[in-house]
Amino acid sequence: MFRITLPDGSVREVAPGTTPADIAAAIGPGLAKAAIAARVDGELRDIMRPLEGDAQLALVTSKDEKDALELARHDYAHILAEAVQHLFPGTQITFGPSTDDGFYYDFAPKDRPFTEEDLPAIEEEMRRIIARDEPLIREVWSRADLIARWEKEGETFKAQWAAELPEGEELTVYRAGKGEDAWLDMCRGPHLASTGKVAPDAFKLTRVSGAYWRGDQKNAMLSRIYGTGWLNKKQLAEHLTRLEEAAKRDHRKLGQEMDLFHLQAEAHGSVFWHPNGFVIWRALEAYMRRAIDAAGYQEVKTPQVMDARQWEQSGHWGKYRENMFVIPDEVPNVEDEGPIVSNDAQWMALKPMNCPAHVLIFRQGIKSYRDLPLRLYENGCCHRNEPHGALHGLMRVRQFTQDDAHIFCREDQIVEEVQAFCRLADRIYRDFGFTYAIKLALRPDKRFGTDEMWDKAETELRDAVVRAGLATEEYGWEELPGEGAFYAPKLEWHLTDAIGRTWQVGTIQSDRVLPERLDASYVGEDGERHRPVMLHRAIFGSYERFIGILVEHFAGKLPVWLAPTQAVVATIVSDADGYAQEVAAKLRAAGIRVESDLRNEKINYKVREHSVAKVPNLLVVGKREAEEGTVALRVLGSQGQQMLTLDEAIAKLKAEATPPDLVH
Structure with missing residues (x-):
């Protein structure tokens, strides 16, 4: 028993x-x-x-929603594959995982790639399979039998996958239905008991794209069908509404309408910032500088390109090299994966992060325990060779600038420094109207350092959040096993935007590995050399991504202090041109970013155009306003207008245009 x-x-x-x-x-x-x-x-x-x-x-x-959703989405992917093979005989199946909001499956079609016109028929076939309520039965197969089965059925991708799985790994198959007509897929599971356990009205197929087998562009091109799946019809409807709203807020679309930036093939993965967009960048940069100056940081600037020996010593060469842009003086006569030993040539690399360079600054001169904590900050431009398919507007780029800092401190200062960072991050996120959750990412399987180092680092981060009063359900506190960096555990800040999406942005990591590898030390009170602990931290994460998040969070209607153009003075008649220029000049003198619109166009046309550009304030003037010294103020997103004297309008706009850190 x-x-x-x-x-x-x-x-x-x-x-x-x-x-x-x-x-x-x-x-x-x-x-x-x-x-x-x-x-x-x-x-x-x-x-x-x-x-x-x-x-x-x-x-x-089903009350255990996280597990229930994962199971349902896995089942929807399984049912999708069965439906496709029923409708399109000869199609080969490959992989079909669940995702954060749904599922997808990759297929090798027999005749032609799938298109979005195929999706309605596939959805209907999926509903028929759900209505049949086919049992999903788990079976364990021998490797030889399973490979033979896949080869017999012409499933070359599944046969290859089965052959590549590690020896000794249990190979499981799920059988949908009974008898000779049963449909099989190789899968680790788990699944629900039958196809009828998922809701027939809680899923939707969303799009089709190409995808390479195993993600390698040298392999065959497959057809990937995406879907979204939920536990009930209400959840699906809410999700589709969120998608519709997200499409309206897409930073790429709004970025074009607001003339903020563009991307093009000549610099794939990097951003061309237009004047409007760079105004936002500069406002954020100035805001962050005031914040870090007040918090006791010292700003530095480090080189873009560094000798690969430095990256080898730090550990990034071995752990991160495939994501680095490498620059040889000339091709050295060494193995690609070997050590940097050539005497007549050397590898250089564009920095993917700033931390090793900050250690080199720390090592200049002798540091005493009295010098700590030493907080070094850099708006550091970094380059990472992200896969082509992973690039996405401002959210995933190859060249980006971090609001990066490293705090070198003694063991007894760690918890206090992390608490101070938590307070700083809280203030900054609240200034932008975000709520957030804090998560602790713990040691991964592949890592540098001893278990003792990791025990200390994880405990210190946990204690700091507890003492700051943030390790609570209100702040979404959660510990994530295995998700730390290879050199340190980390606290992560996950922001929630206006439509409920989450974005992992800020982080602080407690690192004892890099100071050891790069030989950073200070002289302690006992006169002996000691290793500092290095706290890696960022709040925006990167300026590019944070601007993208802000544009989507505010749907382009940025706070006035961030708006590229804070006000436009628009005329109704040409007789008011002189007064409009006077109004604009006084606003400009008060520090307002203002433009004049004196075009010979109807005022309704001007209002629509500046609304699309997300200008927060439109000051309309005509002959009467010129005579009375007033303006008609139209605020973006509101109905009607407000009549103000020019002095009242200037005072109102000046208050709105003041950055939040100066308001506190």
Whole structure:
């Protein structure tokens, strides 16, 4: 008999062959109906998979939304593949994972690539499969039998995948339906008990794209079908509404309408900032400089290109080289993956991050314990060789500028410095109207440093957040096993925008590895050399991405202090041109970024045009306003207008245009 321990601590003894579904039924009919899967010793498993020994068991229901969504989306991908093969015989199947908001599956079509015109028919076939409520049965196959099965059916991609899986790994297949007509897919699972467990009206196929087999452009091009899947129709409708709103807020679309930036092939992955966009950049840069000056940071500037020996010593050459832009003086006579040993040539690299350069500054001169903490800040331009397909507007680029800083401190200063950073980050995010969650990313499997180093670093970050009062449900506190950097654990700030999306932006990492590898030291109170701890930290993350997030968060209607053009003075009649120029001059003298619109166009046309450009304030003047010394103020997004004297309008706009750190 197996001893099965339930979450309440009770123990049930069951016979071999018992499934979690059997235990749910023994507890009660309500739970038997509600249970959709199980966690066995923490691992998510099929509800119908027999237990294999003594175990901790937690039954999963749809109330466990995270697990339930992952299962449903996995099932939708499985059903999608079955539907495609029913409708398009000869199509080969490859991979089909769940995603953050849905699923996709990659296919090798027999005759032609799939198009979006195929999606309605595929959706209907998926609903027929769901209505048939086909059981999803897990089977374990031998490698030889499974490869033979795939080769017989012409599934060359599945056969290749099966052959490449590690020896000794259990190969599992899920069978949909019964008898000779059953449909098979190789999959680790888990799945729901049958296709009918997902809602037929809670999914939608969204688009089709090309994708290379195994993500390698040297391999065959496949057709990838994307879908979104949810637990019920209401969730789907809410998601589609969010997508519609997100499309309206797309920073690439708004960036064109507001004339902020553009991207082009001549500098793929880098941004051409237009005057309007660079006004936003400069406003953010000035804001951040005031914040870090007040917080005791010292700004530095470091080289773009550094000798690869430096990157080898720091560990980035071995761990990160495929993402670095490498520049040889001449091709050295060494193996690509070997050490940097050539005497007649050397590798250089564009820096992908600023930290090794900041260590080199720290090492200039002798540092005393009295000099710490030393906070070095840089608006550091970095380059990373991101995959072509991963690039996305301002959100994922190859050249970017970080609001980067490194705090060199003593062991006894770490918690206090992290707390201070938490307070600084909180103030800055709130200035932009964001709420956020804080997460602690813990040690990955592949890492530098000893377990003792990691134990200390993780504890220090955790203690700092607890002392700051942020390790609470209100702040979405969560610990993420295995998601730290290779040299340090990190705290992550996940911002929530106006339509509920989350963006991982800020971070602080507690690093004992890099100071050791790059031989950073200070003289302690005892007169001996000691290693500083290095806190890597950023708040915006990168200026490019943060601007993209801001544009989408505000739907282009940026706060007045950030708006490229804060006001436009527009005339109704040409008789008011002189007064309009006078108004603009006085606004400009008050520090307002203002333009005049004296064109011979109807005022409604001007209002529409400046609304599309997201100008926050439109000051309309005509003959009467010129005679009375007034303006008609139209605020972006509001109905009607407000009549103000010119002095009142200047005072109002000047207050709105003042950056938040100067208002505090």
